[in-house]
């Protein structure tokens with residue numbers, strides 16, 4: 001490898017640019033300049049307009065459905081941005097916060113035909129940057145030359161597209177002894193992905209036998225529940241109960257996966273909470289924001305288990321999708337161990353929605 005960034009590194013740069021409100025250039029047969037709506041400034045919108053080309057707002061199919069806009073591209077919709085509209089118009093379409101107080105946002109005109117692949121990549125990158133899944137895009141004649149002139153990050157679409165759904169390889173960084181109240185024989189392992197994304201952790205309790213199924217939990221980070229004692233979910237009690245059971249049995253492994261908010265990030269989860277206060281349930285809130293109800297990829301859990309030498313787990317979960325995804329990615333799950341703790345009057349409806357809509361076992 002030379003000194004220049006490869007495609008994985010270029011994508012990491014692109015995500016960082018989007019988070020700062022800097023546009024990126026997606027280059028290919030059709031090249032597109034893209035910027036995330038959430039971080040777009042008035043000045044940059046004016047600079048995009050000064051290029052003199054049509055501008056579109058790209059939303060996911062879910063967000064388009066809420067706005068009653070046509071999604072001719074299936075999973076995404078390209079909405080025509082009229083010349084006279086201000087930044088607030090784009091923000092109101094991207095962010096459902098005021099949907100109820102201002103329900104009439106249309107009529108919206110969706111673009112039909114042409115190549116939506118660059119737009120799809122733009123929205124995907126906004127999601128993986130943990131921003132609202134909405135981008136403003138405009139075509140540019142020679143993307144590579146434009147990026148070179150302006151100093152913007154150029155992302156070659158042909159190289160980027162196959163990587164978007166892929167799980168980045170993880171590498172073990174360090175592990176050290178961690179005596180804990182549930183067991184003095186604790187050990188914390190840190191794993192780092194190659195794509196500049198979040199680190200994930202494994203807490204090993206005791207010395208689990210690698211030749212037998214290990215008591216395991218794949219725990220997705222929940223700042224509010226795990227650390228703040230939030231009553232809106234059951235995460236904190238589940239975390240502590242799982243560790244306590246591992247301590248009591250003398251062996252186990254808990255993966256602490258940094259997939260806050262089922263993979264949408266804390267800011268978006270708080271947006272979802274705000275929608276829940278307006279009467280939407282946890283699944284509807286994700287959809288109104290433009291996300292799938294669950295954006296997590298549990299293959300990273302199976303990658304970590306394999307790298308620690310585990311091939312079979314007794315999985316502590318109420319979520320059959322976790323079991324299915326473990327088995328599909330090469331970790332046997334001979335037993336599911338139920339983890340029913342922490343129900344209260346604030347999370348009763350949330351847990352009932354997960355059972356009714358996401359297949360969680362009661």
Ligand SMILES: Nc1nc2c(ncn2[C@@H]2O[C@H](COP(=O)(O)OP(=O)(O)OP(=O)(O)O)[C@@H](O)[C@H]2O)c(=O)[nH]1
Pocket residue numbers: 218219220221222223232233235238259260261262263264269272273282286316317318319322339360
């Ligand atoms: N988007 C969103 N995420 C939420 C909400 N409430 C909790 N979460 C997140 O949901 C995830 C819960 O993770 P887990 O407890 O590991 O997963 P689970 O699918 O409930 O399955 P089990 O607990 O194993 O039965 C955490 O990342 C929380 O941050 C919510 O209302 N909206």
Ligand SMILES: [Zn+2]
Pocket residue numbers: 222224225226233234235236
């Ligand atoms: Zn939680």
